[in-house]
Each structure stands twice: as structure tokens, then as C-alpha cells.
Amino acid sequence: MPYDFAWLDLVAFVWFIAGWTGFTIIQDHLMSGRRMVNQHLKIIRRHWMERMLERDNRIMDSQLLGHTMHSCTFFASTNMLVLAGLVGSFGAIEHAHDLVLSLSFTVKTSRQLFEIKMVTLVVIFTFGFFKFTWALRQYNYCCALIGAAPLPPLPPEELRPTADTIAQALTLAIAALNGGMRAYYFALAVLAWIVGPILFMLATTAVIVVLTRRQAFSPTEKVIRVQMARLERSQSTKPQ
Template identity: 45%
Template sequence: MTFVWPDGSWMDALAFTWTLVLWFVYGRFADKLPPDEVAPGNLNQMMHQLRRIWMRRMLDRPERILDSALTGHSVSSTTFFASTSMLIMAGLLGVLGRAGDAHAVIQSFGFTVHSSELMFELKVLGLIGLFMIGFYKFTWALRQFNFACTLIGAAPLPPVEPGSGARFADHAARVMSLAVVSFNGGIRSYYFAMAWLGWFIHPMAFAAGTGIVVLVLLKRQVKSRSQASVAEYYEATGR
């Protein structure tokens, strides 16, 4: 039995494959946390090292109210995006329920490529899948932030032995960074969903949009003003 891509468009298949490749390649680059002794190669890795410094300095404070408040802010942001993902999925399911009408509206635009109703439904299902990935990423990030809150609550009080403090800071920072990795993965699904909308216009618009999204994300990781400021401070701390 031979699989036939709906509408028989090789451009659709190419654009979809291109997006999958960029999704996994960029995710591998942005989400990898290096060993603590390895110099960071992007903004996310620098932030991980700065979280280690944060956790070490927290141990010198008898009261950790500030640290708990900062972690709680991250929890609130993650909860907001998780809820928003659910609402978007509900809206897209509504579109899928009236796929015939929605498809007719899209096809009435003069700048969209012709596609079948089946292909339209697959594109909507793909969008739902992206936001579903985002939802699971956000909820896992939420749980990990809760783990980080527990670690902060269980942190040893000063004076702390140097070896014990360093171990705590390394583990607490890694748990928090893993939570941020999941959160970033959820945000990334929103960026890729914006590019996915180009597929309703033309497969090449979809492919180009995905490429632009990844270039923007790469620039923010290695060549943005925020990255430069964080790198400057990271170097000033003496690593």
C-alpha cells in the first residue's frame, strides 16, 4: 500500500519536513544544558550559570522571601500560557467542526494556493498539535518550578558548609533551568504556530516563515543586546 500525500503536492511535503528538521535542530541547540564546568555557548546556557550564582547567594540570606517571590512569578507566567494554550486549542477545534465553511473562506482569498478540504483539516490539526505540545511543555514546566520552590524551602540555613552549599546550588539551579527549558519549548510552539499559518497561503510561505522564525530565535540566543548584556555580566562575575 502506497501512501499518497493529500493534494499530491511535493512542496507541502518539503515544507513540512523542513519545519520538523528546524524544530528538532534548534531545540537541540537551545535546550541543551552543558556540564557546569563547560563555558556556555548561548543565552540560555549563560542564564543557567547565573542561576547557580543566584542559588549560592541565596544561601547567605537567612530569609528567602525574595527568592520565593521570583520563583512564584515564573509559576504565574507558566500558568497563564498553559491556560491560553487550552483556549486556543478549543477555538481550533471549533474551526475543525466547521471546516467546510472555514475552508471556503480561505479559498475565497485571491492570494492563497488551492487545496482540498482534507488538506485544510490536516493543517488545522497540525496547529492543534503544536499548541498541545505547548500545553504539555507548560504544565511540565509548572511542575518543575514547584520542585524548585520545594528545594528553596529545603535549602540549608547559614552558615552553610562550602561543599554542601555548592551541591545545593548546582542541583537547585539545574531543576530551575530544566523548568525554563520546558517553558521555552512551550513558547517555541507559539512561534512555530505563527509560521504554520503561512501554510494556509502557500507551502513556500510556510517554509520561509519557519526559517525566519528560527533565524530570529538564533539571533536572540547569540547576537542580541540582551545576550550581550548577560554575557558581559557573566564575564564580570568571574564565572
Template identity: 45%
Template structure:
């Protein structure tokens, strides 16, 4: 902390509060799935609508091997990140077990702000908490992808027409999109963990890093080249 303990403590609290606010606000923006009557506002919402088209077209195929294979790739990626989260948590617990030594190393850097060992331990605990959130998000996403696989396997054979076609596509796409929402939440915890590392340098570095992370994520959702390409295809298919 600084020479004034109260000023340093307040900066830490404000930086942490700023992270929580941005985490919640961005999550509400990125994770909300649109209804049929609402135009997509970001890349995630457009992808949900495209999944509905995917599920409709799947009903025209007597064989769903391709669809199961595509879903399996998502399952594999989710499993990888869930396992990685556990490894990171184990490593951070090791750091926490030798907190005094780790604190001394961090404080020896010339660019870090002075802080107590207790505050250092709290920062490490918070970092562990972020990866725990990621782990639970990934494991829940994994279960939901398995639910989506079951829906694909139970899909009625063609020809499927009328309201039942749209009803199945809506339910299957929503389950898959909810799995992606959980997966994205896990990935987001990694991004915020990168910003959290700035807290070991200075609370302002933490706040600035959090802001930068959200700006990057926001740009990817509404102004990236991927978003532009998906939006053009979405418009071309007549929604």
C-alpha cells in the same frame, strides 16, 4: 494545491519536513544545559550558570522570601500560557468542526494556494498539535517550578560552606533551568504556530516563515542586546 496534484503534495511534505528539522536542530542547540567544564554557547546556557550563582547567594540569606517571590512570577507566567493554550485549542477544535465553511473562507482569499478540504483539515489538526505540545510543555514547566520552590524552602540555613554549598546550588539551579527549558519549549510552539499559518497561504510561505522564526530565535540567543548584556555581566563575575 497547484494544478499538478503530485507537485503540490510534495511541496507540502517538504515544507513540513523542513519545519521538523529546524524544530529539532534549534531545540537541541537552545535547550542543552552546559556542564561545569563547558563554556556557555548561548543566552540560555549563560542564564543557567547565573542561576547557580543565584542559588549560592540564596544560601547566605536566612530569609528566602525574595527568592520564592521571583520563582512565583515564573509560575504565574507559566500558568497564563498553559491556560491560553487550552483556549486556543478549543477555538481550533471549533474551526475543525466547521472545516467546510472555514475552508471555503480561506480559499476565497486571492493570495492562498488551492488545496483540498482534507489537506485543510490536516493543517488545522497540525496546528492543534503544536498548541497541545505547548500545553504539555507549560504544565511540565509549572510542576518543575513547584519542585524548585520546594528546594528553596528546604534549603539549609546559613552558614553553608564546602561541597554541600555547591552541590545544593547545582541541583537547585538545574531543576529551575529544566523548568525554563520546558517553558521555552512551550513558547517556541507559539512561534512555530505563527509560521504554520503561512501553510494556509502556500507551502513556500510555510517554509520561509519557519526559517524566519528560527533566525529570529537564533539571533536572540547569540547576537541580541540582551545576550550581550548578560554575557558582559557573566564575564565580569568571573563565571
């Protein structure tokens, strides 16, 4: 352990891990049915799959799925570029360390601690790469499920369970994509660690606040929630 790895650095790092892990668990596993964009979209995707099963022509559905797959491919490719840049920086780590030390607003750290901070960034973007590639694999599985979906008309007792299954598979793919994108946000917080541990904690808190606001208190959440409620009401009044 570097001699200048202070208790404040440890507190900041623990806060970072706890914040990222806690936000992910709450967002992806403990907020079912609550006021969150991702939870609303789970229901909307089920309605989408129900409409898909009612259509003979599913070109539009394949185009929509392809759009999200292209977004995932873009982030995976960008992630590889960032990783290549970070790994390449280790070839000039001494120069990078001297450059950071020359800045007036950074906390002076040893080269060993600076390397730990850089390795942390590499680990985060590696995690993001695995998330993006896993999301792409799951999107391919969704393509198979949609391609094998039965043609209309489907009996009501078969339509809803089939739509639920495909929608759940699509939600798992999107959850992996969201996990990779989340890594980008928290990597920005780690960049603040280069300046100092206090800014690291503040940046981690800011990332959590921003993500929470977008998920639960943004105008986008309100619009999606209203449309979700409208779809649920229309389904409840639809003759069986």
C-alpha cells in the same frame, strides 16, 4: 493522502520538523558553554542559588520564583484558549475552508489538506500545553527544594553542590517553559502553510533566524554575558 498534497508540501513540512527539532537540540543540549542566553542564565541561576543559600530571609527568592510560575500559568491558560478555538473550528470546517479559498493570495487546496493543516496546529498547541504543565510541575519541585534548603552558614564544600542541584532543577523547569513558548513561534510558521508551502518554508526559516538572533546576537545576550562574566570573576577572587 489528499490528491493535492504536492512534493513541495512534503519538503516544506520536513523542513519545518527538521528546523524545529534541530534548533531545540542545538539550543538545549549541544550549546553548553557557548554564547547563548540560555547557557549564560544556567550559570547566573547557580550564582542566584548560592546567594539564596547565604540569606536568612528568602522572601525575595520566593517572589522571583513565583513571578516565573505566574508567567507559565498565563501561557498554559492562553494555550488552552487557543486549543479550544482550534477544536471548535472543526465544527465549521467547511465554512473556514471556503473562507480561505476565497482569499486571492492563498493556494487552492482540498478540504482534506486544509484539515491536515488545522490538525497540525492542534498537535503543536497540544505539545505546548504539555510543555507548560510539565514546567509548572517542575516549578513546584523547585519550590520544595528551596523550602528544604539548609540555613546559613553552610560550609563551602556544601554550598556549591547544593546550589548546583537547585539551579539545575530550576533550569529544567525553565527549559520546559521555553519549549512551550517555542511552540507558539513555530505555530505561526504553520499558519503560513495555509497560504502556500513556499511561504511555509520561508516562515519556518524566519522563525529560526529570529530565535537564533535573540539567543546569540542580541543586545540582551551581550548584557547577560557581561554580567555572567563579572559574577564568575568575582567568585574566582572570593576567598575560600
